[in-house]
Amino acid sequence: MSEPKTRFILASASPRRTEILTTLGLDFDVRVPDVDERQLPGESPQQYVMRAAVAKVRAVVNGYRAGVVIGADTVVVIDGQPLGKPGDAADAKRMLRALGGRWHAVMTGVAVQRIETGDEAVDFEKTLVRFRDLGDEEIEAYIATGEPVDKAGAYAIQGRGMLFVTEIAGNYQNVVGLPVPLLDRLVRQIGANLRSGEE
Amino acid sequence: MSFSYDIELYLPTALHGAGSQTESLGVCKIITRNVFVTVTEHNGDAHLVLLDEMTELDRTQPRYVTVIGKTVFPRRVDLPSKIFVETAAGQARAINGDQIARIVRQGGDSRGTGRISF
Structure with missing residues (x-):
């Protein structure tokens, strides 16, 4: 007997995460959560991203x-x-510099x-990325494309920002915004399966 | 290759078809790959056309224009039940195919993808 189909809901406004789930062939809905994404004082980056992820889930679950x-x-x-x-x-320029x-x-x-x-x-996933040297002129030209807006760190590795990347250590999808092996593991931990959500 | 489209949606309370009220969603990128549009001809025959092969689709007429500039007036056109788009604000959004009234490709060379299937 085939496994019952699972409905997935992506609590994120990120088109890149939507694209990754689409590539996986999942049938899912998108809900944009209304959460405060600011880091709390004394919170490590790991704690911060995990807290924010949980907050997004809880904001749409009802x-x-x-x-x-x-x-x-x-x-x-x-x-x-x-x-x-x-x-x-100016903020994007500071980040890229x-x-x-x-x-x-x-x-x-x-x-x-x-x-x-x-x-x-x-849980969280960590990937190391190395940029080549960047000149002010190319930083400004990149910012003028509009790509850095709404991207953590002011670049998109799946877009023109790939020109800056010389090396990467770890999961690529994590840099795009959704590490699929980690997602697969977590979904299994709660007794579900990404394959049961395939269209 | 992904294209950008100006998308108009039927107002939720509006009746579909000619003269119905619509609202603009603005220029969006289509995230869903290989969006197939079901085209039903007046003799009842139905076939699938890739959205990439159209420059304009107007479900209020109904009418669509192909990348080689041919305008076709079928009995009806149906889009998939769910399409993901990236809005101009950079947010992902799911749209029900039935919600779409009009979709017009923006920018780029609209001719000659060489994949006309009908």
Whole structure:
């Protein structure tokens, strides 16, 4: 007998996470959670992304009676400091200058909840990314494309930002915003299966 | 290759078809890959056309324009039950195919993908 189909709900406004779940062939809904994404004082980047991921899941779970809710939050970390989404062009320039010629970490917290049981699982994935040296002129040209807006660390590895990346150590999808092996593990932990959500 | 489309949605309370009220969702990128549109001809025959092969689709007429500039007036056109798009604000959004009234490709060369299937 075939496994009953699981309904998945992505608690995220990120088109890249939507694209990853689409690539997996999942039948899912998108709900945009209304949560405060600010880091709390004394909170490590790991704690921050996991707390934010859980908050996103809990913000949308009430609208459903069954299924699995997925939440995620990504930050770029350099010198121990998280870089979220840039507030403006000057902020994006500051971030990209800081990343040029160096390694940085990308951390994504992933949380899942099975609505029927209330079971929840959360963890984070870390990937190291190295940028080549960046000049002010190319940083400004990149910012002018509009791509850095709404991207943690002011770049998109799946977009023009790939030109800056010389090396990567770890899971690539994590840098895009949703580490699939971690998601798969967490979904299994709460007794579900990504394959049972295939269209 | 992903294209951007100006998308108009039927107002939730509006009746579908000619003269119905719509609202603009703005210019969006389609996240869902290989969006197949079911086209039903007046003789009842139905076939699938990739959205990539159209530059314009108007379900209020109904009418669609292909990438080689041919305008077709079938009996009806149906989009998939769910399509994910990225709005101009950079947010992902799920749209029910029935909600879509009009969709017009924006920018780029609209001719010659070389994959006309009908």
